[in-house]
Amino acid sequence: MAGKAAPTPTTYSPSPTTQKTKPSFFKNHDADWVRPDGRGFHQCRPAFFRTGAVNAAAGSAYAEFGNTKVIVSVFGPRESKKAMMYSDIGRLNCNVSYATFATPVRGQGSDDEDFSSMLHKALEGAIILETFPKTTVDVFALVLESGGSDLPVVISCASVALADAGIMMYDLVASVSVSCLAKNLVIDPMLEEESYQDGSLMLTCMPSKYEVTQLTITGEWSAAKINEGMQLCLDACSKLANIMRSCLKEAASGSEE
Amino acid sequence: MEIDRIDGRTPNQLRPLACSRSVLNRAHGSASWSQGDTKVLAAVYGPKAGIKKNENPEKACIEVIWKPKTGQSGKSEREYEMILKRTLQSICILTVNPNTTTTVIIQVVNDDGAVSFKGYGFHLLPCSINAACAALVDAGIPLKHLAVAICCGLAESGYVILDPTKLEEQKMKAFAYLVFPNSVLSVLPEGSSKVVGEPTESGIITSVTQGAMAVDDYFHCLERGRAANEKMSAFLRRSLQPQLPG
Amino acid sequence: MGYSNASGDLSSEMEVDAFRRLFPLRFYERHLAELIRPDGRALGKARDTTIALGAVASADGSALAKIGLTTMLAAIKMEVMTPLKESPDEGCIVIEFHMPPICSPLVRPGRPAEAAPVVSKQLSDTILRHVKHFSVRSFSGMIDLKDLSLVSGKAAWMAYLDIYCLDADGSLFDVALLSAVAAFSHLQIPVVSMNDEGKLIVVSEENGEKDVVNKEKRKLRLNRIPFSLTCILHKKYILADPTAEEESIFETVVTVVLDTSDQLVSLYKPGGPALAFTSSVQDCIALTKQRLKELQTILDESISGMEVD
Secondary structure, eight states, X not given: OTTOSOOOOOEEOOSOOSOXXXXXXXXXXXXXXXXXXXXXXXXXXXXXXXXXXXXXXXEEEEEEETTEEEEEEEEEEEEOXXXXXXXXXXXXXXEEEEOTTSSSSTTOOOOHHHHHHHHHHHXXXXXXXXXXXXXXXXXXXXXXXXXXXXXXXXXXXXXHHHHHTTOOBSSOOEEEEEEEETTEEEESOOHHHHHTOSEEEEEEEETTTTEEEEEEEEEOOOHHHHHHHHHHHHHHHHHHHHHHHHHHHHHHHXXXX | OOOOOTTOXXXXXXXXXXXXXXXXXXXXXXXXXXXXXXXXXXXXXXXXXXXXXXXXXXXXXXXXXXXOSSSOOOHHHHHHHHHHHHHHHHHBOTTSSTTEEEEEEEXXXXXXSOSSXXXXXXXXXXXXXXHHHHHHHHTTOOBXXXXXXXXXXXXXXXXXXXXXXXXXXXXXXXXXXXXXXXXXXXXXXXXXXXXXXXXXXXXXXXXXXXXXXXXXXXXXXXXXXXXXXXXXXXXXXXHHSTTSOO | OTHHHHHHHHTTTSOHHHHHHHXXXXXXXXXXXXXXXXXXXXXXXXXXXXXXXXXXXXXXXEXXXXXXXEEEEEEXXXXXXXXXXXXXXXXXXXXXXXXXXXXOTTOBTTBOOTHHHHHHHHHHHHHSTTTTTSOGGGOOSSSOGGGGEEETTTEEEEEEEEEEEEEOOXXXXXXXXXXXXXXXXXXXXXXXXXXXXXXXEEOOSTTOOTTBSOSSOOSOOOOSOEEEEEEEEETTEEEESOOHHHHHHSOOEEEEEEETTSOEEEEEBOOOSSOBOHHHHHHHHHHHHHHHHHHHHHHHHHXXXXXXX
């Protein structure tokens, strides 16, 4: 068996990803530059959801926001791991992973561990865990293509998948992020915009209840900017929830026929 | 069309076979099997209480662990394990010891020299199946029949040789690794054991091929493999019989 | 089969769904006797098959293949490597098959599916056959690694092919191979030129830069494309393209791979309770020949569909 797997030669991607120089429009802060895909600053990418993407799962959904494409499968409620202690309420188990080809350079997906726990925390508050005692609901996400705002898309998609699986929730969970680029706030940033952002704010909420389940802020923000960013996100979330709801309604009315 | 074999064998001649049983003290059953310079050691532990992963209340479970001669196990070893597991499962009577696990460990002892040759092939497969089968007998695991594994090499000219050495392998364009049930000595009139018009021993338990060949060439390999089955079965019987109680 | 007696009396009283779950073998055998399968297919018929090319924009070539419910997404990313000393004019292909936890209730994170490395290896064997094993004279694989060379001895392409199973419902290898082949036929090799540091970088086609290394070689030549069909052997029946349920009930599967020049690339039967006799092997090969024509048409249609756009 000696010399079996020939040592894989080191490779590099020929795509010019290393130059993260800010585009020229960015240098004069106040000039009215346009976003790479021509959107307005406060305009989200068109969102698309479809339930029932994975037949083997109890519930699933596929979401596509511009170039960001994710699939979420929900399994369960099913038997908890043997090692788990008895629990009156159900458990939620989340996992997010990246396909190796999801990123511009192969196999450089974001920190999965981190995303998994963020997804868990974002959903935990919305799910009525009392309805499935002693059991576990597994939420697994795979990012097929990373096009920016990956985690918010995963969270929204997961909530649609949970609804598809018939897991009881207080409300749908919608998530949107904004990037701070100099003085401007841009909503639903693309990968390119995320790469040179000064700060990021991600808000996850239950729009009908007007409750926030998760808020993450990184970078430098002033209090006024945070308020502005949150308001932008809250508005976008409630619009997003309408799209999610209509997707679910469509699926439900389609299956009745 | 004749091919001169480096070691002077005829095309249908196998390398010298050797099999010794109960070579390990602690294992419930063991056997070492060698074909020419290739040598494989198989150990069987079990049947033990079923472990959670393979729990099945109605059937026994076979688990195979493949240890390469050197280095770590990779994808190839996972595949060998899967093929071996499914092959052994098909010869064992699984309903006798339900909810148990029997572990078969295959250790490659010698791999017919040549280090320069990249070991992508399945050339160790026949030897390990034969070894595992002898070890299962040694451990007293109930079997439907034995499994006899043979490698056929197909040369560019369409000529088939049996049990090629590694040196010969490099000149072959394709291989068929075949596993058959052993041919039986039966007092029953011929034909009574036939299924769908063919005797059981000509049915294929496992087939793995490597390299592209014409469909006819494959059937040619099958024929030659079946012919060799009888010799191999006789050898197996000889080496397993004397130690059987009674 | 100890159930057969017990189930005989119950079958008339029990609901179909319950009967199917409690006595799956008996349920199927009743269908097989009528030469039909529970999903309405004839025994030798494969499920509906679709291919969508270019599903992933971040890859250089990609395809989504679907047979029945089994779905696979294959994508190729091209990177540059220094060729190995013993083969200065050859590139390299690395094939990896993944079963992420989303695809099946049996896969959990941290506990990878048993089938994944095996299918991965089978795919490598089928697509890269001979390349590693045999000297150049008998090359007969799908892709000539020489086509992946850029600058002899200095640079060559390393093609990373990753196949993700998105939905697992039987015949995984067949769908994976189909998606892999489709991804290769969709592959558009990026145009690169050498920069000052001797590294190759992607340049846009329109710029018309003079140092472009690979002007002509934008598409890979595919010779002898392999296609496969998995069949179940059970008693005298042969069931083509099994679902996950069928695979779990009848444990004997045979996978036949034929290529477009009618060569047998692989005849794979890993054990199983049923023995394969000459006649059933012949039948499986005949079914695969039919299937090869179907798949070739589907692939050709999806490629010509792309060109119209």
